[in-house]
Amino acid sequence: MKQFTRREALKLTAAGGLVAGGSLAMPGIVRAASYPTRPINVIVPFATGGYNDRLSRAFAPYLEKELGQPLVIINKPGAGTQLGHTYALQQPNDGYTILCTSASPYIPLTVLLQQAPYKNEDFWMINLPSRDYTLAATSSDSSIKDFKQVIDMLKKDPSSLSIGVQPASADYANMVLTMQAVGIDPTKLRVVTYDGGGPARNATAGAQVDVGFVGGEGFIPLKTKIKPLAIYAAETVSWFPEAPLISASGIKTDMVEGSQRGWAVSAKLKAEAPDVYKTIENAVSKASQDPKAVEALKLQDLATTWYGPEASNKAFLDNAAKMARYVDLLKS
Amino acid sequence: MIDFPAFYDALGIMATSAGSWGWIVPGLIVGLVFSAVPGVSITMAMAIVLPMSLYMDFFSAIVFLTSVYTGAGFGGSVPAILMNIPGSPSSYATTFDGYAMSKKGQHNEALGYALFASTICGILGYVLLLFVVEPLAGIVLKIGPVEMFAVAIWGMLLLGSLGSKYVTRGLLAAAFGVLLGTVGMNTAGFIRGTMGLPVLLDGISPIPAMIGLLAAGQLLTLAGKDYILDAEEARSVSVKKILAGCWGTMKYPGVLIRGSIIGIIIGAVPGVGSSVGNLIAYAETKRTSKDSASFGKGNPKGVIAAESAVASAEGGSMATMLALGIPGGGATAILLAAFMMHNIVPGPSFIETQKPMVYAIILNNIVQAIVLLVVGIGFIYVASNVVKVRTRYILPAILVIATLGTYAVDGSPSGPITLFIFSLIGFALVRYEYPVAAVVVGILLGRMLETEFLRSYQLSAGNPLYILQRPGAMAIVGIMLLSLAMTAWGKRKQAKQEAEEEAAMQALHREELATAGKH
Incomplete structure (x- = not known):
């Protein structure tokens, strides 16, 4: 350079x-x-x-x-x-x-x-x-309606949904903290790892994985291809106001800022x-x-x-x- | 399909922003020159000019950057053909037959073939893009890890058969290459083989490694000679021969179309880019050709196949970027940044609301491909003179340029150090008759193989039947198995019933080659 x-x-x-x-x-x-x-x-x-x-x-x-x-x-x-x-x-x-x-x-x-x-x-x-904050999202044509449904499905069978996430990231920590908070064993989940936010977002938008946990900001250009399920922020995020806060799903979890x-x-x-x-x-x-x-x-x-x-x-x-x-x- | 009112508006944009046309030629030259320097990739060339484009208006900036992209797509093939050293990974497959042609004194023709294949398929890629920019984007997102893994295997399989005296050494070399390709932090966050060096966390930098491996053997071979080409009369630079090569490209429409389709699809897949496309296109063309035995010995079809995939990958990569806002490779990541620096965010809404602009960009790229034909001939003419220079002047120059180039990749000594270490490895491989090509392919594909396999495993929770839910992957595996079976069947037939006929055909080829190779 x-x-x-x-x-x-x-x-x-x-x-x-x-x-x-x-x-x-x-x-x-x-x-x-x-x-x-x-x-x-x-x-x-x-x-x-x-x-x-x-x-x-x-x-x-x-x-x-x-x-x-x-x-x-x-x-x-x-x-x-x-x-x-x-x-x-x-x-x-x-x-x-x-x-x-x-x-x-x-x-x-x-x-x-x-x-x-x-x-x-x-x-x-x-x-x-x-x-930036972790956003849990699914593809826009997915049958998943909201974050509560994700948790219910995973409670019943932790391998029922695949989860796309970047390992060693704030997103990963948030995902595991949520699972622990609702009593799901994170080791039983079907986690697919991506070495970067971009690939994880593409996989989410293309329904390669059922739910993706990725930094939300990068999703803005792909907004029409995804459905936001929960954003890990304390209050409504100005650049993604339609994303429901994680607290709205009734889950009490500690979180890390993205x-x-x-x-x-x-x-x-x-x-x-x-x-x-x-x-x-x-x-x-x-x-x-x-x-x-x-x-x-x-x-x-x-x-x-x-x-x-x-x-x-x-x-x-x-x-x-x-x-x-x-x-x-x-x-x- | 084409939205005609938007198309006319696009013509309007092209006509009214005449000033931007002036950026085509400088852009092409920058792209050609940078990518012809061993060690400087397309991405690198674009990263260098990105800050300059900030001072231009939007359309000019995009014209300039895409011109660099177009030029760089071809520039790498010049050192690949003339010196057997690819300028960047995407022109690796061009060396196989391109350099073989040069050795036969057909460097003018080889460069002509490469240039015309590059131009035609560049245009073909963009014309297709004009029609399918939206549906293609939808398909690209549906390509998942299983499909990608199948593609990576495809690349490995067909290249493993690249001429090697000993099968075992070929396999060992490929395995070594794959291992080298997986050094660093993998997609699941595990760190392997970095020896505690932070620079290795992102893996071995493929460009210096590739140049080190290939250049070591090549430069030593050249050092023993006075000139790159032995025969004095072959050291000519002739526009006539270049044009003959250009024209000759038209004789192989099948190769061009196959290369383009492979290039567009692979180029459109985010994160793969043209460095895989050229390998698969080359291998596929070789496998399906009747005269597959002459590949690697100077068959123009090899050059055409490789270059057509590289050029058309540009269109594919642009489709993903425009329609989804996702970069297909490093070069489009830079383009994306340029868009955003001009306050434009590509993506689904951009395509809907700014269709004329999208068309104008695509049309301008078609114009660039045509201009490349002229600029390219001039560039080839100048660059070809390298065959007239004594190797004692060329070799030190190449060494210095390659070292500087690899230093430039990330501005740290890690590039030249990688180059040096891999030169030693390359030298050892050549010395003990291990195929260097297999190691290079391993390095280029190793990471993709591992990453996609791991993701497929994670996604399927280890259930191999998962592939039944992925029709795309099944189709790829199916075609691959079919092609393997056909090759195997062909070989058996050849051994049993048609031994004689095959032998006769081989003899004919040898004769042809001998005549062609006669000076």
């Missing part, structure tokens, strides 16, 4: 030069004395084209405006984000490296299951605007260079609330909601703790 970033860098430097020039002339932009003086790298631990990649590219122009320097998007995919996250932490703590990542579930997952060489606390969340995506830096940066960190935080905050950014991202179904570092870190660490508690479920 070296070539790619160079080209990108050239392009952005050209565009960014103008922005930088403009920003010098504009007073009132909050900046630490000597930061930033050169382009800033945004590490995306996924390949081009994924949610985080799109989020970073769509958001970059607005963040550039606030920071006064161009952003260079660097895709570092591989090993379930472990390579990209490790790479980001290896960079100097000078504020020239920002992460745009799916903090949950990937950081805790790589820590719990892949012995990644970092801890959850090594990362500091600036803002996690995008939240994805928490957004902007992060290394925790060391905040501790060692608080001024630089504050500049980044302010820039992300302002850009997130820039009406133009909000409008542009909304068109692409990307989130900009500003929760702030406190709420974001709490949400991230709470969910990570929950995942650690259910680590045996994740191990499948």
Whole structure:
């Protein structure tokens, strides 16, 4: 990807030069004395084209405006984000490296299951605007009407329905927690494993499996091909309001949040260079609330909601703790 | 079927966005050049240009990206034919007969065959798409793990028979390849054979591994020569011969159509892509051909079969992406991202509400295929000059380019390291007469075999009778068994009653080959 970033860098430097020039002339932009003086790298631990990649590219122009320097998007995919996250932490703590990542579930997952060489606390969340939740769904032409029917059928015979799910995922944990809550032995289920949300969604929409437990957001383009049965969220989800909440099915179960995506830096940066960190935080905050950014991202179904570092870190660490508690479920 | 008002609107879009036409030629050239570099895949080429397309308007961006896709579909066959090193996995089957033709001094013709097969089947794929974009999408979703497993077995079976002196070594090599293909985290979340290296969690990167395996043996062979082609008079680059090859493609409509159908269907299945299609199309053409013995020795039908499947897979893959919003492979995943970056979400509702746009995209791809014919001839003409360069200059260049290419795949040293390790493995395999081809096929198909088998097992709860509920899978297995039985029956007949006749036919072929191969 070296070539790619160079080209990108050239392009952005050209565009960014103008922005930088403009920003010098504009007073009132909050900046630490000597930061930033050169382009800033945004590490995306996924390949081009994924949610985080799109989020970073769509958001970059607005963040550039606030920071006064161009952003260079660097895709570092591989090993379930472990390579990209490790790479980001290896960079100097000078504020020239920002992460745009799916903090949950990937950081805790790589820590719990892949012995990644970092801890959850090594990362500091600036803002996690995008939240995704596990959705239990069935194909639109399926005879299954609602989630209660699924549970009733499985209670009678745990192998009566096939279940599509990604192993070692929040979705898997949610599925098993539900089964345990209603007294179904999860080991007796006919579980079909998929190595990614996409394949699991296709299998659900194509009725390869009777019920799929997958992150709901990816289902949006396929909305007409599926029937949502239950979404693992505490309150109605804005981007999928017609999906019934899991609580509506009368099942009381603990749940893990599917994805928490957004902007992060290394925790060391905040501790060692608080001024630089504050500049980044302010820039992300302002850009997130820039009406133009909000409008542009909304068109692409990307989130900009500003929760702030406190709420974001709490949400991230709470969910990570929950995942650690259910680590045996994740191990499948 | 075609919705005519929408079709006319599509023509309107094409006419009014004339500026976007200008992106066809640059896109094709980018695709051709990148994919001709060993180690750079189609996906990679598109990932590189994706950020650029952000600065274009929607239709121009799509025209540019799909042009790169179209160009890249063919570009890989150039090094495959000239040097026996496939530019990407999708042109692997092209090496079998393409390089054999080159060795006979027919590189011009071989490239012509490949280009024309690529063009015609690219068009054929998209024309079919125009009619069946919606129903095809519905069928694709119905293809489940059992069907996929049958397809993977098909690929394995027919390629296992690829020329090997010892059957046992061929089997061993294939098993070795499958094992290598399953390294990493499998679909059920189990981690195998990674030796604790995080880079191996996603499996062995197939492109550097394939190039390492194939290039090692090939480069050593070339190192012993002054030029790629021994005969001096064969080292010509002739547009006339290229065109003769192009024209010759028309003599094999059956091969073109079969290749296209296999390509479209396999290309449309999410997650498989053209790297499997070309193997199956090649093997099927070889098996059903009367002159199957001459395959691998420079039969143009082998080149045509492989290339037709690659080119038409593009149409299939686009169908799935447009109609369902599901990427069929890496390249369409990038296209999907480009759509979304322009605030357009492909999928069932997109097809319903934006039919003219869908048609315009399909029509533009047909135009691209036609333009590719012209640009491609120019590209072949330039690239073919490699046969005039001494190997002492080519080999270091290939080594450097391949190393850089594999480094570029994910921007880390893991690519070149894989290339190096697999070069050693490749060298050892060649040295001890194990068929490298079987290992490559194993690596390409191993993961699919395991994943789909595991899912079939999970889905059926271990009950083999489950296949009775899957008519599609039964049909695939049925055709496969029938073709095997016919081959076996044919061989028995050959051994018993028609030994003489077969021998006569073989002799005839040898004679033909000898005449064709004479310099």
